[in-house]
Amino acid sequence: MAFFPHLLLATLEGLVTSAVLALTALGLSLVFGVMRIVNVAHGEFFMLGAVLAWAITTAVGGHPALGFAAALVLAPLIVGFIAWISERLVLRRLDYNPEATIVATIGLLYIIQQLALTFYGPEARPVTPPFNVRIQLPWFGYSGYKLSIIAASALLLLATWLVLTRTRIGLVMRATQYDRETAQAFGIPVGRVYGAVFALGAMLAAIAAVLIVPIQQAHYLMGLDPLLLSFIVVIIGGLGSLRGTVIAALLIGVSDGIISVFFSPTLAKIIATLVVAMVLVFRPQGLFGTATK
């Protein structure tokens, strides 16, 4: 294959990675931005989304699109509910103490992981894509489903941005993010906002997982990579910054795709880690992070 088609293919693969990564990292970033909590269990919510997608598509049967549509709606709702319960039972009781919640979410990570191993098993299981369309480009054919992941992710990111910047719920979330105490002094039920944000963050991870699981496989250990990559993205983009998260996800995803194709996946990870180190040294709040109280 000539250079340009090769580059285009690598870029498209990178964009698919970026799309899923942006959604997952946005969930992590929202939770940290609003609640000041580093949610180490975030990758497990991603894994739960994928595992539930397999369970739901298997249970629904019939045309793959039917099961997939059900999974796309139900899996994030179930994961969001589990996250909301976890927030009520664990994080609230710790009064959202930053150090204690890190330890607590590590515990949550292992609980969710081991429950998945117990009830789902150690196998990696595939989920059938909702449709199999090949888009024929002049140089090669490309999966229509993969392109739809990019489109769906872009739509969801846009919707999240609109909710955050154009609605009262978004205004309440941003006010809570900037100053929790003053938000309470203006009638904002901070505890309820935290519960909703934690659930929303987990739901974004679960949606990303449902979208990606037809081209990967559901496995009980699949949460680790998205967690690490999400941390890389939010550190580079700036914790709590939607714009930063999207730009950093594009940067990491596309560079990962291109470097992996032309050089090696290991080099891609080395460079991503190097970028994180540089950002931490020269701009610890991230490229688009803002100072918060």
Place this chain on the structure above:
Amino acid sequence: MNAALTISGLDCFYGEVQVLHGLDLELRKGEVLCLLGRNGAGKTTTLKAIMGLVPARAGSIRLGERVLTELPAHEVPKAGVAYVPQGRRLFAELTVAENIEIGLMTRKRGKAVRDSVLDLFPLLRDRLKQRSGTLSGGEQQMLAMARALCVEPEVLLLDEPTEGLMPSMIANIRETVARLRERDVSTILVEQRVDAVLPVADRVAFIENGRNRETVDVGRLREDPGMVRRYVGVG
């Protein structure tokens, strides 16, 4: 005169450190009550306790028939208490309009209240789309007051509203407080500067070591300046 707000035997702590020791205080309807005291006396803690931001371990705070100490913090402003914190504490990344919207949302007030508040601070009308963190100190104080007034409070708590402001802006704030009194809003004003208080306050409560040592009419304070020296340390 009826009491708008009554604090009885209030104990508050930061961790294990007791800051308020059985504090008693009464705010009468439509009056401006000023809290004076040295740094660390417990003035700001008193306001935070009223807002439910510092929990009361003993005692009670009543707003008319409602016991504020039994409410979660976010219900206190809905009961009719608005707060202008020390240092303004605006949502600096939000615009002027969004800060005002937060105030309006507290008790579900609409455009009429927004317009009447903006009439009090006309300068803010031209800045609605500006990020509040980029306003000058005086403008930020106006916005903090405007945001609180959008709550349409029965009781207004002002924590050092004149801190770091130019004399013209201080006069503006004093005038606003006087206008609010005409509207029957009861105000608790925390101030360090006695000269900023005298023209606007009805009564002054001297707070020392978390206790209300004495509450006097402003007239008496004018007759006995030594009283201020005794409790605040300056004349």
